[in-house]
Amino acid sequence: MAGENVEIVRELWRRFERFEFPFEAFDENVEWHTASDLPDREVCRGPAEVARMLAEGWETITDPGMEVEEVLQAGEQVVVRWHAWGKGRVSGAPLDWRETHLYELRDGRIAEVWEFRTLEEALKAAGAAG
Numbered sequence: 001m002a003g004e005n006v007e008i009v010r011e012l013w014r015r016f017e018r019f020e021f022p023f024e025a026f027d028e029n030v031e032w033h034t035a036s037d038l039p040d041r042e043v044c045r046g047p048a049e050v051a052r053m054l055a056e057g058w059e060t061i062t063d064p065g066m067e068v069e070e071v072l073q074a075g076e077q078v079v080v081r082w083h084a085w086g087k088g089r090v091s092g093a094p095l096d097w098r099e100t101h102l103y104e105l106r107d108g109r110i111a112e113v114w115e116f117r118t119l120e121e122a123l124k125a126a127g128a129a130g
Contacts, residue, residue: 074126
């Protein structure tokens with residue numbers, strides 16, 4: 001099951017890298033926990049709310065791009081370290097950042113996501129850190 005979860009998340013990210021949102025990949029009760037250091041931290045519930053949150057984030061960026069750097073199995077969970085870039089829509093300043101997400105799946109669908117700044121934080125949250 002864990003290996004299947006990795007492949008499901010890899011496919012999710014193939015779609016994300018094309019700036020697509022695959023509603024069907026998400027459980028109807030999905031919860032997405034934004035990073036704890038964000039001033040407007042939130043928990044988005046349901047695929048429509050998650051899609052809205054992600055779209056609003058990308059609206060502030062021109063010439064965007066993103067790519068997966070690493071996908072790891074962490075017990076039954078999946079960790080994705082990714083890299084993104086673009087330019088600030090208002091400032092034109094170059095942007096470049098990395099994040100790590102921890103995914104929990106239920107019945108082959110994304111059920112919960114947590115955002116972290118580092119791989120170490122995500123692995124610790126998954127209980128897989130050494």
